[in-house]
Amino acid sequence: xxxxxTQLMQLADLMQAERxxxxxxxxxxLGDPEEAADVLQDVYISVHTQIYNDDSVKIxxxxxxxFRSLSxxxxxxxxxxxxRIVLSxxxxxxxxxxxxxxxxxxYVRVTKMLAxxxxxxxxxxxxxxxxxxxxxxxxxxxxxxxxxxKSRFIYGLNKLRKYMNEESTxxxxxxxxx
Amino acid sequence: MTCxxxxxxxxxxxxxxxxxxxxxxxxxxxxxxxxxxxAYEELCAVYAMLQxxxxxxxxxxxxxxxxxxxxxxxxxRKIWWxxxxxxxxxxxVFVGLNNFFTSSATAxxxxxxxxxxxxITYVQNVGSFQxxxxxxxxxxxxxxDIHPDKDFIKSRVQLMRQADTVLYRIExxxxxxxxxxxxxxxxxxxxxxxxxxxxxxxxxxxxxxxGNLLYPDRLLQMQKFAIELAxxxxxxxxxxxxxxxxxxxxxxxxxxxxxxxxxxxxxxxHVTIENVFSKPDGLLRSVKYWLHKDGNKILVLYxxxxxxxxxxxxxxxxxxPDEYSHPATEGGVYDMTKVSEIEDEExxxxxxxxxxxxxxxxxxxxxxxxxxxxKENLAGYVGNIDKINKRMKGCKFRELRELKVEDYxxxxxxxxxxxxxxxxxxxxxxxxxxxxxxxxxxDGGL
Numbered sequence: 001x002x003x004x005x006t007q008l009m010q011l012a013d014l015m016q017a018e019r020x021x022x023x024x025x026x027x028x029x030l031g032d033p034e035e036a037a038d039v040l041q042d043v044y045i046s047v048h049t050q051i052y053n054d055d056s057v058k059i060x061x062x063x064x065x066x067f068r069s070l071s072x073x074x075x076x077x078x079x080x081x082x083x084r085i086v087l088s089x090x091x092x093x094x095x096x097x098x099x100x101x102x103x104x105x106x107y108v109r110v111t112k113m114l115a116x117x118x119x120x121x122x123x124x125x126x127x128x129x130x131x132x133x134x135x136x137x138x139x140x141x142x143x144x145x146x147x148x149x150k151s152r153f154i155y156g157l158n159k160l161r162k163y164m165n166e167e168s169t170x171x172x173x174x175x176x177x178x
Numbered sequence: 179m180t181c182x183x184x185x186x187x188x189x190x191x192x193x194x195x196x197x198x199x200x201x202x203x204x205x206x207x208x209x210x211x212x213x214x215x216x217a218y219e220e221l222c223a224v225y226a227m228l229q230x231x232x233x234x235x236x237x238x239x240x241x242x243x244x245x246x247x248x249x250x251x252x253x254x255r256k257i258w259w260x261x262x263x264x265x266x267x268x269x270x271v272f273v274g275l276n277n278f279f280t281s282s283a284t285a286x287x288x289x290x291x292x293x294x295x296x297x298i299t300y301v302q303n304v305g306s307f308q309x310x311x312x313x314x315x316x317x318x319x320x321x322x323d324i325h326p327d328k329d330f331i332k333s334r335v336q337l338m339r340q341a342d343t344v345l346y347r348i349e350x351x352x353x354x355x356x357x358x359x360x361x362x363x364x365x366x367x368x369x370x371x372x373x374x375x376x377x378x379x380x381x382x383x384x385x386x387x388x389g390n391l392l393y394p395d396r397l398l399q400m401q402k403f404a405i406e407l408a409x410x411x412x413x414x415x416x417x418x419x420x421x422x423x424x425x426x427x428x429x430x431x432x433x434x435x436x437x438x439x440x441x442x443x444x445x446x447x448h449v450t451i452e453n454v455f456s457k458p459d460g461l462l463r464s465v466k467y468w469l470h471k472d473g474n475k476i477l478v479l480y481x482x483x484x485x486x487x488x489x490x491x492x493x494x495x496x497x498x499p500d501e502y503s504h505p506a507t508e509g510g511v512y513d514m515t516k517v518s519e520i521e522d523e524e525x526x527x528x529x530x531x532x533x534x535x536x537x538x539x540x541x542x543x544x545x546x547x548x549x550x551x552x553k554e555n556l557a558g559y560v561g562n563i564d565k566i567n568k569r570m571k572g573c574k575f576r577e578l579r580e581l582k583v584e585d586y587x588x589x590x591x592x593x594x595x596x597x598x599x600x601x602x603x604x605x606x607x608x609x610x611x612x613x614x615x616x617x618x619x620x621d622g623g624l
Contacts, residue, residue: 020242024230033241106234113228129228134194150189157192160224 007051007059014062015044021132022070028130029074031107039073046073064140067131071123071141116163121156124149179207184214191218192225293415293422294398296460301395304461306338306490310482311391317352318369321388326469326476331355337392338490347495348388358384361496368499375499376558381587381612394462394484398453421463422455450475461486528554528617533609534580536618537591540607541578547571557619566624572598575605587612588621 015022019040026036047069051059059065114122127133127141135153139146184207190200208215230238301307312330315323333355337346343362349370350356359366360380367384368375378384390397414425427450448470454463467479531539536555543552549566559566574596581590588610596602608622 020239023242024235024238027234027238028230033237037241106231110228110230125228128192129225130230132194135189153192154189154221157221157224160227161220164224165220 004051007062008048010062011044011047011051011066014066015040018063018066021130022066025067025126025131026070026074028107028110028126029071030077031111035077039070039077042073043069061140064137067127067133067137067141071127113160117156117159121152121159124152125156128153179203181207181211181214184211185217188218188221192221293424293455293460297455297462298395298398300459300461301393301398301486304339304486306336306488307394307484307486308334308336308488308490309391309484310334311388311479312481313479314476317350318354318356320356321348321358321385324469324478326471326478333388335388335392336490336495338492338495340492345492345495346392347497348385348392358388359496359498366498372499391465391481394465397465398462417457420457422457422460424453424455426451426453524554525615525617529615531618532580533589533591533611533618534578536609537578537593537607540620541570541575541593544570545573545575555617555619557621559620559624562624569624570595581606588618590623 022040022043023033023036026039027033030036030039043066047059047062047066114125117125123142124138127138128135131138133141135146135149138144139149142149184204187200187204190196191204204218208218311333313324313333314328315325315331316328317331332351334349334351335346336348337344339345340362344360345362346358346360348358353370354372355370357368357370363380365378365380365382365384366375367378376384385392414427416423427448450468450470452466452468454465455461456463461484463484465479465481466477468475469478470476528536540552540555543549544566547567547570549556549563549570553560553563556563575593576596577592577594579592581592583590586608588608591607591609593605593607594602595605606623607620609618610621611618613619
């Protein structure tokens with residue numbers, strides 16, 4: 001039980017220390033600050049209850065675990081969001097206009113840019129830039145070799161650079177610029 | 179450094195900490211190799227584009243300072259409204275109990291937790307209890323809503339345990355107030371002095387927030403978990419010669435559907451809950467519940483003295499209205515645990531429908547004045563076909579959207595209803611398919 005208490009205290013400290021990085025990561029993942037703050041609470045609660053309910057659980061690298069959990073929670077939210085269906089009944093009844101609920105321009109801009117990349121490259125970039133994680137941390141979070149993490153990061157940036165340089169995509173990228 | 183090594187290691191320049199010696203080597207290489215410098219500069223340009231804008235970063239910083247995870251003794255915490263959402267789940271409180279307590283306390287202590295533990299054990303072991311509950315709400319309202327601007331309505335709550343079964347009766351003491359009865363096998367809901375009732379199984383969510391009052395152990399458990407999960411905090415606690423008063427302050431979920439439609443999120447309410455325990459036996463004796471609204475602290479619910487182990491009569495608790503014959507329901511009873519006979523082919527068709535499709539079909543029937551065509555989905559509303567037709571004929575509906583709300587076993591279908599005069603309003607239908615035939619049945623909203 002003492003171990004559990006220690007782990008719970010570490011968890012709270014770590015959440016506190018990492019909150020700004022986690023929040024920024026979640027914001028750029030979800031595009032909505034309020035929802036991002038909710039996700040942080042969800043992550044805290046789920047890890048907390050996991051430790052609290054099962055004292056045999058020993059999380060070796062809590063920091064990596066938190067970010068992994070954060071990433072999973074964001075994915076769940078995004079999936080749930082897409083499950084909110086809007087259907088037209090027939091032509092008589094208008095289809096609901098689902099305007100972009102979270103129109104925070106900056107989040108949309110980044111989300112659109114990262115959508116041009118394979119998800120595994122986008123995730124490394126998100127964790128590095130918005131999560132504020134070092135490549136070593138990211139390797140631990142994603143359980144990947146360090147060299148793979150670095151190459152995914154550079155591949156991702158290079159791909160975006162190419163898009164920017166290509167004539168056909170100039171206008172597309174232009175309106176993404178801040 | 180060669181170009182090959184430069185390209186292999188270039189990611190290091192974008193790491194959190196860059197080794198000064200490595201950086202110098204990169205610089206030296208770039209002084210000699212314009213191609214590598216250009217490549218690096220282009221990567222920097224992309225990297226810069228991906229950075230949060232100053233405005234966003236500023237906003238995030240502001241939000242971030244309000245997100246807290248541990249008790250800070252000098253600073254008032256942002257309340258942990260998410261804690262109890264998960265606490266409720268942990269406790270397996272699944273029947274739409276209006277999440278009375280969803281937050282941590284501003285302060286908590288081991289003493290208070292021990293007190294809760296003791297009170298929970300005692301409450302779980304009592305054979306019966308009864309109390310009067312006063313809630314600000316509409317007299318004929320169900321047991322879900324609190325309306326801070328209304329007068330207090332009195333209800334009587336009685337519960338008794340017999341072997342493994344729990345029997346209860348909750349009765350609003352007003353003329354057309356609702357009554358809920360559980361005889362250990364099923365639940366019944368009816369209007370006082372009425373002649374018909376709705377029958378549901380034990381899991382049916384008839385109780386609303388009263389579920390928390392009916393099982394005071396659950397009420398205490400939630401508060402205890404909220405305090406515990408908030409860390410080593412203390413709740414406000416005071417004692418007299420005969421009582422111990424524990425006040426928990428926090429934030430609760432607000433299941434206001436209108437707000438959920440509008441924002442997609444549940445709102446939150448700041449609340450204060452006062453629990454009075456009697457000193458010699460540690461039993462919970464009364465509860466008071468305040469809502470903080472627009473700078474005011476409004477008492478919205480309080481209980482009279484909770485009596486433990488009073489002599490209660492099983493017969494009185496489980497008394498139901500006389501059955502009343504209605505052509506559309508068997509003996510005047512709408513039994514949610516059963517579904518009327520439907521042809522197999524038709525049934526298969528109904529089972530295939532999504533809730534949105536069912537809602538669209540129902541609304542199409544209602545607005546063309548033909549509610550009788552969809553009576554297989556009308557469940558308890560089958561007796562109201564004429565009323566539905568009268569109210570909705572000639573209206574138009576649009577923008578159907580499915581909304582899953584935690585704690586409700588079915589789904590809500592939100593839609594916009596346009597009246598013949600052009601006025602519109604945001605409405606919903608509640609549909610559930612937790613019946614043996616898995617057909618979406620109308621469960622509310624009209």
